[in-house]
Amino acid sequence: MNSAALEILKTVYGYDAFRGPQARIVEHVIAGNNAFVLMPTGGGKSLCYQIPAIVRPGMGLVVSPLLALMADQVTALRQAGVKAAALNSDLELDQRRALWRDIRSGALDLLYVAPETLARPDVLELLESLQLSLIAIDEAHCLSQWGHDFRPSYRQLDAVVARFSGVPRMALTATADEPTREEILAHLDIDEADAFIAGFDRPNIRYAIEEKDNPRAQLKEFLKRYEGESGIVYCLSKRRTEEIASWLQGLGYDALAYHAGMDKAAREANQMRFQHGEAVIMVATVAFGMGIDKPDVRFVAHVDLPGSIEAYYQETGRAGRDGLPSDTLMLYGSEDVALRSRFIEESEAPDQRKRMERQKLDALLGLAETARCRRQVLLSYFGDHCEPCGNCDTCTEPPKLFDGAIAAQKALSCIYRTGERFGQAYVVDVLLGAENDRIAQFGHDKISTFGIGKEHDNRTWRAILRQLIALRFIEVDLAGHGGLSIAPAGRDFLREKPPLMLRLPSPPRARRGKVARSNTQSAIPEADNDLFQALRRKRTEIARLQNVPPYVIFHDKTLIELAAARPSSRGEMAGVPGVGEAKLDRYGPAFLSVIAEFG
Known part of the structure; x- marks a missing residue:
């Protein structure tokens, strides 16, 4: 070398x-x-x-x-x-x-x-x-x-x-x-x-994908583990970005908005606050984030479906650049699938590009609906591979599968018999035999599919419909108020009736057992935590004086190493990973002084 x-x-x-x-x-x-x-x-x-x-x-x-x-x-x-x-x-x-x-x-x-x-x-x-x-x-x-x-x-x-x-x-x-x-x-x-x-695996990142149930409640539950930590929340639209940022501020978080429609000075000010802060949440569209060097982003959440596996991989990859444990959460529903499909079809891109975008969307939906290890599916998309990782939701909480062929036939038949023009909620009500004025008004309480789906609850039927949309058995007319219709692949399915395994919806996160914390604290032995926090405070103090992000002084990982090694001299501190000569000259005395206070 x-x-x-x-x-x-x-x-x-x-x-x-x-x-x-x-x-x-x-x-x-x-x-x-x-x-x-x-x-x-x-x-x-x-x-x-x-x-x-x-x-x-x-x-x-x-x-x-x-x-x-x-x-x-x-x-x-x-x-x-x-x-x-x-x-x-x-x-x-x-x-x-x-x-x-x-x-x-x-x-x-x-x-x-x-x-x-x-x-x-x-x-x-x-x-x-x-x-x-x-x-x-x-x-x-x-x-x-x-x-x-x-x-x-x-x-x-x-x-x-x-x-x-x-x-x-x-x-x-x-x-x-x-x-x-x-x-x-x-x-x-x-x-x-x-x-x-060099491969694509980021083993320190935990991947989790959930069907949308109550997005704000799901995000709130996810964020409980990250008090005092920085993270990014991605949204599809400018309006949603501002709404989520305002809502998080109301919950007491230091949350900022970032999207292309903002004034340039405001965007830059928010980006600087995010980079310089240690407990700031950036709520953003995809306009934010390429190449972000902030190493201590502990989580990335998507409250809407991203555009592709590449986008998902890059956006989630902004978490845990320092190698410490980090967490991701992606929420998606049938509306997201329909909206992304609409973006593709209404774009002015050539047909070849549209075909490629459809394939990319299908691959992302495959990742969302898989019962396999998420990391295996993610890496295989890029031609990489791994063993089941044990650090994604499908590994730690394997989804339950069931023979969904009959359920799919019932759902598709119900869509057909109601005229292929009603939305998801209405179709589910008909399947469950709900007695309401709207169903009676259209006479759908008299059709053969009324009440034939009582073996599943409302949440399960929504999950079934979402999977059928992902499989392109069902099309969603977003411009026509979300009406469902049977796609060619769905008609083929009804005609051929092949086997079909579907996922049962996972229980809501809040009702599950306690999820282990996945932040900086999990990487620090309890005996070193007080010193680590003191070193972090010193780093913040120095960074503010210089008006630079704290991580350009030292990464959290280096502070953890310093807290563990507890060097008492310049020579000992020089042996800690991440401490070069210029930083040793500039910051060594200040950090050695903090360490000395802890004996």
């Missing part, structure tokens, strides 16, 4: 050894080779380009999609003693001139730039006059039209590749299925032999 790389790993980042494929990637790029790096969030992708950029002669150029992400990365690097900066449109003229002076003088190890900025002819011309150590394209899935977060500005990077053909180039992402990977390699002209696929 390259000795300079190992030295930087220890002195700058505070680690004695690389993890997983990091060493191979770093050595590969230092030697001047290109690389495609697919590594799960929290797996250490950044080190794979940061260390080669420091070791190789010249300045490393990093393409990043968001100004906030660039600022976050630059702040963390500077804290570690690395000379880094970001070139973006927010810079004043004098700041831009000063930055270019630093760039020309060779004072920078790493320069972060947005793809739109990099595409400008004047910027490209100036960069061509410099020696670049490498070009790293972060969040590279944005380049693919098949990816879940395609950004046209990333396609302009093709020209950059051609212009700097002699500079090693890297493409890095945590989220890319096979078509997306192939497109990234083709566009950036990276050989398949230069691809490093």
Whole structure:
């Protein structure tokens, strides 16, 4: 292994050894080779380009999609003693001139730039006059039209590749299925032999998916375990985002809203509060989160169905970047399925794209309805695999299955006999034989399917209908007030009557046994907790004085290590993972003083 790389790993980042494929990637790029790096969030992708950029002669150029992400990365690097900066449109003229002076003088190890900025002819011309150590394209899935977060500005990077053909180039992402990977390699002209696929598993994250029953009550129950912790709640619409944020504020949470319809200054202020806070909940649409570096996000909840497995994987992946136990919850119902289907059908995308989006939605519904280990289904989508994980809801609370063929026939027949125009609640009432004026008005208390479903309760019938929608046996006319009709696959089922296993609905979370806490506290021995909290307070105090996020001082994981090791000298503290030389010089005395108070 390259000795300079190992030295930087220890002195700058505070680690004695690389993890997983990091060493191979770093050595590969230092030697001047290109690389495609697919590594799960929290797996250490950044080190794979940061260390080669420091070791190789010249300045490393990093393409990043968001100004906030660039600022976050630059702040963390500077804290570690690395000379880094970001070139973006927010810079004043004098700041831009000063930055270019630093760039020309060779004072920078790493320069972060947005793809739109990099595409400008004047910027490209100036960069061509410099020696670049490498070009790293972060969040590279944005380049693919098949990816879940395609950004046209990333396609302009093709020209950059051609212009700097002699500079090693890297493409890095945590989220890319096979078509997306192939497109990234083709566009950036990276050989398949230069691809490093590190797998997708995030074993510290617990996955749970529930059918919507009472979304606010379900979310409230979920959040009880996270007092004093940061997390993200994803919503589908701007209005729902604001409503949930306001509701959480009323419950006493420090909750903020974030969506594309907000004023830019308000969005940025909320993002800064989230990054700088240690007990802040961000309620957001998908406009928030790509590349968020905050390592202590302890939970991610979806109160609406995300757009695809890729989106779900990336959004849940914002939890537990520090490797500590973290939790996820996704709620969904038949309305979500119908709404997502409507988005696809009403889009102006070409038919090929629509077919791909339908397949992605089907895969996500398969994950939601599976009785298998969630992690196995999730990883298999990306071509990865694992044994049953024991850390998802289907492993810890296996769902009960039943022969649902007769129930499906009854439901489909009831939809047919009521005219294929009524919504879910009405169909369930007819199946249960409910006596109400509306059913009597339409004469549906006289049809053969009235009352034929009394073997199941209302909640079970809703679960059955939801699964039949997921199987595309039933279509939902969202524009027509949610009326249900029988899809071609449903008519085939009625004609052929094959076996069909369905899930019984899980009991509501609040009625189950106590769920073990899955937060920072679960990773700390009781004997170390008081010291950990004291170290956390000191970190917050220092971060506020510097106006930086607490995690750029030290991650929670490093504080846990400090609380366990209880170093009494600079030399002992230097041996704690995550403590590099610059941070030891800057913060060692303050943290050693806190530790000394605990004997």
